[in-house]
Amino acid sequence: NAGVTQTPKFRILKIGQSMTLQCAQDMNHNYMYWYRQDPGMGLKLIYYSVGAGITDKGEVPNGYNVSRSTTEDFPLRLELAAPSQTSVYFCASSYSQGSTEAFFGQGTRLTVV
Amino acid sequence: AQSVTQLDSQVPVFEEAPVELRCNYSSSVSVYLFWYVQYPNQGLQLLLKYLSGSTLVKGINGFEAEFNKSQTSFHLRKPSVHISDTAEYFCAFPLGNTGKLIFGQGTTLQVKP
Numbered sequence: 001n002a003g004v005t006q007t008p009k010f011r012i013l014k015i016g017q018s019m020t021l022q023c024a025q026d027m028n029h030n031y032m033y034w035y036r037q038d039p040g041m042g043l044k045l046i047y048y049s050v051g052a053g054i055t056d057k058g059e060v061p062n063g064y065n066v067s068r069s070t071t072e073d074f075p076l077r078l079e080l081a082a083p084s085q086t087s088v089y090f091c092a093s094s095y096s097q098g099s100t101e102a103f104f105g106q107g108t109r110l111t112v113v
Numbered sequence: 114a115q116s117v118t119q120l121d122s123q124v125p126v127f128e129e130a131p132v133e134l135r136c137n138y139s140s141s142v143s144v145y146l147f148w149y150v151q152y153p154n155q156g157l158q159l160l161l162k163y164l165s166g167s168t169l170v171k172g173i174n175g176f177e178a179e180f181n182k183s184q185t186s187f188h189l190r191k192p193s194v195h196i197s198d199t200a201e202y203f204c205a206f207p208l209g210n211t212g213k214l215i216f217g218q219g220t221t222l223q224v225k226p
Binding site for chain 1: 117119122147149154155156157158159162203211212213214216217218219
């Protein structure tokens with residue numbers, strides 16, 4: 001049982017390039033999330049989805065886009081990468097809202113130079 | 114505004130000593146509360162959670178936390194720490210009915226031999 005799988009683990013981008021961070025879960029969870037982690041700031045929510053075809057913005061959505069065409073996959077797209085997007089990105093999923101735990105992937109460490 | 118504050122950014126402690134990591138929350142509604150742990154270069158995993166009932170919650174690896182509604186706190190404790198407890202610890206609660214997590218800034222626990 002793989003849980004939440006993120007690819008790639010590391011990536012260096014040049015300013016202005018684009019990329020997609022992949023996230024897949026095999027637990028049949030409806031709820032999926034993308035967070036970014038910056039030192040001393042905790043984790044901030046970028047986008048989330050409550051089911052296939054439904055996405056919504058979180059606290060820090062600017063510069064990102066998402067799609068959710070299947071229950072399993074929730075890719076995060078960076079268009080026109082900027083140095084401010086240098087961060088560690090975590091994908092998470094949960095079975096239902098609120099009371100159940102969220103399961104996290106191993107993270108993607110992105111550097112924009 | 115609903116928020117989580119972790120009062121210490123770093124907590125150094127010697128092996129086998131007790132430790133307390135502090136967390137305060139601000140919410141106008143009833144909350145669920147979580148502690149997550151992040152070992153170096155890994156994703157987050159759930160340490161323990163408070164949903165309702167007993168205010169003393171026991172988690173994995175000998176950790177426990179006490180929910181104090183009057184103090185709006187959810188401090189994490191362990192009576193005797195081990196080198197392997199060195200990690201970053203996050204306090205969090207879900208916002209609304211979508212499972213979005215509000216995280217504290219994180220506390221780095223450094224266990225010294």
